[in-house]
Amino acid sequence: MKRRDFLKLSGLVVLTAAASACGGGASSSSPASSADSVRPAASSSETAIVASPSGLPDSGSTENGGRVLVAYFSATGNTAAVAETIAAATSGELFPLEPVTPYTDADLDYNDSSNRTSRERAAASLQNVPLVSTAVEGWDTYDTVFVGYPIWWGGAGWPVNGFVTGNDFTGKRVIPFCTSASSGLGQSGARLADLAGTGNWEEGRRFSSSAGEAEITQWLAELGLA
Numbered sequence: 001m002k003r004r005d006f007l008k009l010s011g012l013v014v015l016t017a018a019a020s021a022c023g024g025g026a027s028s029s030s031p032a033s034s035a036d037s038v039r040p041a042a043s044s045s046e047t048a049i050v051a052s053p054s055g056l057p058d059s060g061s062t063e064n065g066g067r068v069l070v071a072y073f074s075a076t077g078n079t080a081a082v083a084e085t086i087a088a089a090t091s092g093e094l095f096p097l098e099p100v101t102p103y104t105d106a107d108l109d110y111n112d113s114s115n116r117t118s119r120e121r122a123a124a125s126l127q128n129v130p131l132v133s134t135a136v137e138g139w140d141t142y143d144t145v146f147v148g149y150p151i152w153w154g155g156a157g158w159p160v161n162g163f164v165t166g167n168d169f170t171g172k173r174v175i176p177f178c179t180s181a182s183s184g185l186g187q188s189g190a191r192l193a194d195l196a197g198t199g200n201w202e203e204g205r206r207f208s209s210s211a212g213e214a215e216i217t218q219w220l221a222e223l224g225l226a
């Protein structure tokens with residue numbers, strides 16, 4: 001993120017932090033809270049949320065994590081850059097999540113309270129953003145799925161929701177990651193796990209908007225994937 005954008009964002013982040021402790025808290029206007037209504041959480045018995053391991057992958061994965069998919073939504077390219085580094089380091093496949101109607105710069109201006117993202121933030125029904133595709137060729141062959149997104153108002157940017165609700169993650173290791181100006185991962189990954197209702201979701205990781213390759217590969221090494 002450009003310094004100019006960061007400064008513009010600082011006021012927003014302060015408000016967000018106060019409302020949700022940087023994690024999409026229980027505020028009725030938080031994106032993550034609203035997103036929960038897109039699809040009810042499935043039985044908790046189907047979804048296991050486990051802490052990030054410091055050693056080898058969970059049993060069921062192959063020694064090196066098996067086939068890796070890196071699915072991500074990125075409006076301005078920051079999350080895409082992290083996704084590309086993950087894919088390169090893990091020999092994974094990239095799966096960009098593309099809204100049918102792409103977001104314009106005006107849509108992404110969080111200082112405009114009447115633009116697209118502001119309207120979507122305010123109405124859960126508008127957060128069900130149609131995607132060009134959520135169907136991954138050879139889905140059953142992937143053991144590990146990274147799910148990437150930008151933080152929007154303290155929670156996961158909601159265009160990622162359609163991918164999470166549209167796939168069965170049963171038996172897969174699922175690792176969220178996000179980029180943001182300053183907010184943390186918060187509850188964004190856990191909320192996506194609830195939305196998905198299936199899969200072995202891990203805690204995940206937040207990166208800055210300009211994350212470097214070294215910290216990403218270090219994280220992958222800690223996950224036993226690089």
Ligand SMILES: Cc1cc2nc3c(=O)[nH]c(=O)nc-3n(C[C@H](O)[C@H](O)[C@H](O)COP(=O)(O)O)c2cc1C
Pocket residue numbers: 001009012013016073074075076077078079080108109110117149150151152153154155179180181182183184208209
């Ligand atoms: C609508 C909108 C809301 C945002 N809300 C936050 C926020 O609450 N906290 C934060 O740290 N950054 C926030 N950001 C900044 C993005 O998270 C950050 O620039 C991110 O790296 C963008 O990723 P992308 O380029 O993959 O879209 C927001 C950006 C937009 C467009």
